[in-house]
Amino acid sequence: MTAATTMDPTDAYPGYLACLADADEYAAIDVALGLLDAGVPPERVLLDLVAPAQAEVGERWARNEWSVAQEHAATHISERVVAAVAAHANPRPTGGRIVVACMDGEWHALPPRLVAEVLRLRGWQVTFLGASVPAAHLVSYLHRHDAQAVALACALPMRLPHAHRMIEACRRSDVPVVVGGRGFGADGRWAARLGAAWAPNAPAAAELIADERALRRVPAAQLGHLADDEYASLVRRRGELIDSALTDLRERVPATREYTAAQLDSTVSDLGHIVDSLAASLYVDDASLFTEFVGWLVEILTSRGVPASAVALTLEHYAAVLRDFPRASDAVARSRAGLPATPRSGG
CATH class of the missing domain: 1.10.150 (DNA polymerase; domain 1)
Structure with a gap:
């Protein structure tokens, strides 16, 4: 498969998805780099190519069209593509440190990785801690490093009690938190119940983090029940x-x-x-x-x-x-x- 020559990620999407289906890592990277070489901004490649393809990978697993092995292979390839896009862009930070992590017990690391790279592209110094970070370890890291904010991801609603404990642990460290992921509901309603600022996507998270006053101005948790x-x-x-x-x-x-x-x-x-x-x-x-x-x-x-x-x-x-x-x-x-x-x- 040859590298993409289009300047529209949506046009390159079918070919990229075919690369994932064929487990062709090098062709998938070529598609992404071809878009970058054609002048497509890195953020669009991440959000309009990699993100929707990964959503489709999850749907194919859910429909039992792909095995767990196929889903894992496709996810690994997309992670390699994200790394290639990040290396190609190679931005230099102009803002403060943002820590991005998955909730304890949460193993869906690619979506928050995309958030981390979008934040990096927008000038933040980003530390991505990856999947399933225990609350105590996250707090210890925050104590050692001066973070301006923490972005926490949760894909599974069943993890919400653990998510709340992590949110509260960050707050006790006086670090504001933004949360995202399907685990908080499609409209973020469960984030509001836990008293957390919610962003529906990576650009929204970046905008919220840039407004520290809005990030800290969050109603208290509603858990009297x-x-x-x-x-x-x-x-x-x-x-x-x-x-x-x-x-x-x-x-x-x-x-x-x-x-x-x-x-x-x-x-x-x-x-x-x-x-x-x-x-x-x-x-x-x-x-x-x-x-x-x-x-x-x-x-x-x-x-x-x-x-x-x-x-x-x-x-x-x-x-x-x-x-x-x-x-x-x-x-x-x-x-x-x-x-x-x-x-x-x-x-």
Whole structure:
């Protein structure tokens, strides 16, 4: 494949996506560098070529069109492309230090890497800490280095309780925070609930960071509902809930008793995600977080041959064992409304 000669990243997009599909790292880099040589600004190459291609990579994995291995290979290539674009641009910092990191337990590092490079292109001195940075380590770094702001990324809503702890840890270090990523909701509504400044994209993050007064002028977190102890109680019962749901599935779906070790691990992981997403919905007091997660999980599983009834059975089980959790019960009931009825157990 030859390097792009167009000056429009959208025209180069199909060829770039084909490079990712073919796992052709060198051709992908040639496409990006060809755009730069044609006069396309580096920021446009990152945001109009690499970012949408990575979103499509995620969609192809979700539709079970690409394996995990293919998704990882494509992501690695895009990371190499970002590095090549950054090396080609090689800007010199004129502003203060900005620290960019993923939340603890968050492994989707490419989107915040794009934010970091956009900030760098706009003159900031950027330190990118990468995926899954523990809060204590982030705070230690901030104490050693004088940062003007921290940009934190979260792709999974189930990580919001951890995100809040990291946000508060940064604030105690007197460093303002801007957050982004799908984990805070498409409109940033869960960022507002946590009392954090939210940016929908890299340019918006750059503009917000440039206005320190706006970055610090954020309403307080709205978490008074945590006084009812539902969230804390659910988290304490996490292991018990996963075990009881697995036992229930084995009793009601005999085929699960013959699962391989890999199938069993995947099932336990999915059950854990269900509990964690329910806990996160309690943390921000928004049942839509859980219903959206359930809808997404059903799409993922059905694309892999697992019927929606498997999720419906688990939610039916949780509806029974969480009767004394009014907010959790409401979220479970709402999510069950869009699923097929579960079959009656024999007896």
